[in-house]
Amino acid sequence: MSEQLQPVGVIGVGWVGLVTAACFAELGHRVIARDIVPEKVEALSRGEVAIHEPGLEDLLRRNAERITFTTEMSELLEGARLLFVCVDTPPTYSGDADLSRVRAVVEEMPSESEHVLVMKSTVPAGTGDSIRRDMPERSYVSCPEFLKEGTAVEDFMHPDRVVIGADPGDEGAADAVEELYKPLGGEILRTDVSSAEMIKLASNAFLATKISFINEIANVCEEVGADVGQVAKGMGLDERIGSSFLRAGIGYGGSCFPKDVSALKMLAGNTGYHFQLLTAVIEVNELQKRRVVNKLEKHLGSLIGKRIALLGLAFKPDTDDMREASSLVLSARLQGEGAEVVAYDPVASERAADLLASVEMASSAMEALDGADAVVLVTEWREFAELDWAAAAARMARPLLVDGRNFLDPKVLTGAGFEYEGIGRQSAGDRRISASSVARVQSTPHSLRP
Ligand code: UGA
Numbered sequence: 001m002s003e004q005l006q007p008v009g010v011i012g013v014g015w016v017g018l019v020t021a022a023c024f025a026e027l028g029h030r031v032i033a034r035d036i037v038p039e040k041v042e043a044l045s046r047g048e049v050a051i052h053e054p055g056l057e058d059l060l061r062r063n064a065e066r067i068t069f070t071t072e073m074s075e076l077l078e079g080a081r082l083l084f085v086c087v088d089t090p091p092t093y094s095g096d097a098d099l100s101r102v103r104a105v106v107e108e109m110p111s112e113s114e115h116v117l118v119m120k121s122t123v124p125a126g127t128g129d130s131i132r133r134d135m136p137e138r139s140y141v142s143c144p145e146f147l148k149e150g151t152a153v154e155d156f157m158h159p160d161r162v163v164i165g166a167d168p169g170d171e172g173a174a175d176a177v178e179e180l181y182k183p184l185g186g187e188i189l190r191t192d193v194s195s196a197e198m199i200k201l202a203s204n205a206f207l208a209t210k211i212s213f214i215n216e217i218a219n220v221c222e223e224v225g226a227d228v229g230q231v232a233k234g235m236g237l238d239e240r241i242g243s244s245f246l247r248a249g250i251g252y253g254g255s256c257f258p259k260d261v262s263a264l265k266m267l268a269g270n271t272g273y274h275f276q277l278l279t280a281v282i283e284v285n286e287l288q289k290r291r292v293v294n295k296l297e298k299h300l301g302s303l304i305g306k307r308i309a310l311l312g313l314a315f316k317p318d319t320d321d322m323r324e325a326s327s328l329v330l331s332a333r334l335q336g337e338g339a340e341v342v343a344y345d346p347v348a349s350e351r352a353a354d355l356l357a358s359v360e361m362a363s364s365a366m367e368a369l370d371g372a373d374a375v376v377l378v379t380e381w382r383e384f385a386e387l388d389w390a391a392a393a394a395r396m397a398r399p400l401l402v403d404g405r406n407f408l409d410p411k412v413l414t415g416a417g418f419e420y421e422g423i424g425r426q427s428a429g430d431r432r433i434s435a436s437s438v439a440r441v442q443s444t445p446h447s448l449r450p
Helices: 015-026 038-045 056-062 073-079 100-108 127-134 152-157 171-184 193-224 228-236 257-270 276-300 326-336 349-355 365-369 389-395 410-415 428-442
Strands: 008-011 031-034 067-070 082-085 116-119 139-142 161-165 187-191 307-311 340-344 374-377 400-403 419-421
Touching: 008 015, 008 073, 015 031, 015 056, 015 067, 015 152, 031 073, 038 067, 056 152, 067 073, 082 171, 100 116, 100 127, 116 127, 116 171, 127 139, 127 193, 139 171, 139 193, 161 171, 161 193, 171 187, 187 193, 193 228, 193 257, 193 276, 257 276, 276 326, 276 374, 276 400, 276 419, 307 326, 307 365, 326 340, 340 349, 340 365, 365 389, 389 410, 400 410, 410 419
Parallel strands: 008 031, 008 082, 031 067, 082 116, 116 139, 161 187, 307 340, 307 374, 374 400, 400 419
Antiparallel strands: 139 161
């Protein structure tokens, strides 16, 4: 069967490229994956996977015979017609997307050939248009990726939707891409190139907006004595709203949301349009991480000389990705206030150590808690739910926990001897604050109320 399937080329074997290569190989395709970093290619050829992504290593091992890793563009061009571009588009200092790696790929393409560039990298709307202007002979298809780190293989294999954008003249190339995705199920949406590019940016920006929205609701809940978990549940039951991405916490991170929200804001700004809503989404996300510091100060007073433990460093569980992780901002803020920071992450400690040179890395959660004046749960790794919290309380100088992800059961923690603070969740401390703030609002004349 595999002989009948068309070979697939992948350019750039980062998270998206590697998952794309492994999954197309699993579907029976021959895959040629090219990266410019020789060490990466050598390691992958030996079967070594440097990123933590559940299921990926198994998939690569199982399909090793179908995948070739190479640094040579010529090998890729000889072996495959459909070339999936999966290079990264990190933010520049200005907040725009850095397209230099995408441009480098385009420059390496022969000016006339049967190859089809299939853009998976997240690029600002208009990028495809400009590539096609430069290379009118080139077939170009936009096929944005919607996978999430931590569940990337599952997301690739079972997509909600596959968006395939092509402009007039490239319908045949788009049909070929559609053939590849058909076996996966999921709705296939055909659009023009610019619309496909916008769908990706708008989807990430909308999800980020949902998170910042619920985080602001959580902050108000703290003031008025409501519980954000119950509020989110009640909102989510309205199918127009939906229940996902309404988990309040200390904000979103990762390699995508911060970059894509900023890129969309800048894309609009470059056309002269001020995307006000996204400006607020970004600001709320920044401030949300810092609220943890206020919560700690509420209990501990000055943080000078206080030992604060961070549980979890990766931007979310089931990944070792530290890009734009909340832990980076939080640890810097805590150290800025004079605190001593100790941290533990089940898989990201090694990656994090390079970025957090002045943070002490513990080899277990319990070790991190030893003698700590407070602990902040930053990433909701499952093992933290299973910790013996009574034993943990006994090891700490002061059993105070700020649950930055509303992950733990406040009753269990209180029962274990902890002072518990969530985000927009009710705790004894919150109730005292909310009662007084409600009284304050009630005694304020209407015209002066915030
Ligand atoms: C995100 C999108 O969800 C994917 O669809 C997209 O393909 C990807 O970006 C990308 O552009 O490549 P990812 O960055 O892997 O995927 O992570 P998410 O699971 O979406 O989480 C992003 C952040 O939001 C995390 O820091 C997470 O903790 C936070 N989050 C998520 C919340 O704070 N609350 C929520 O309710 C959900």
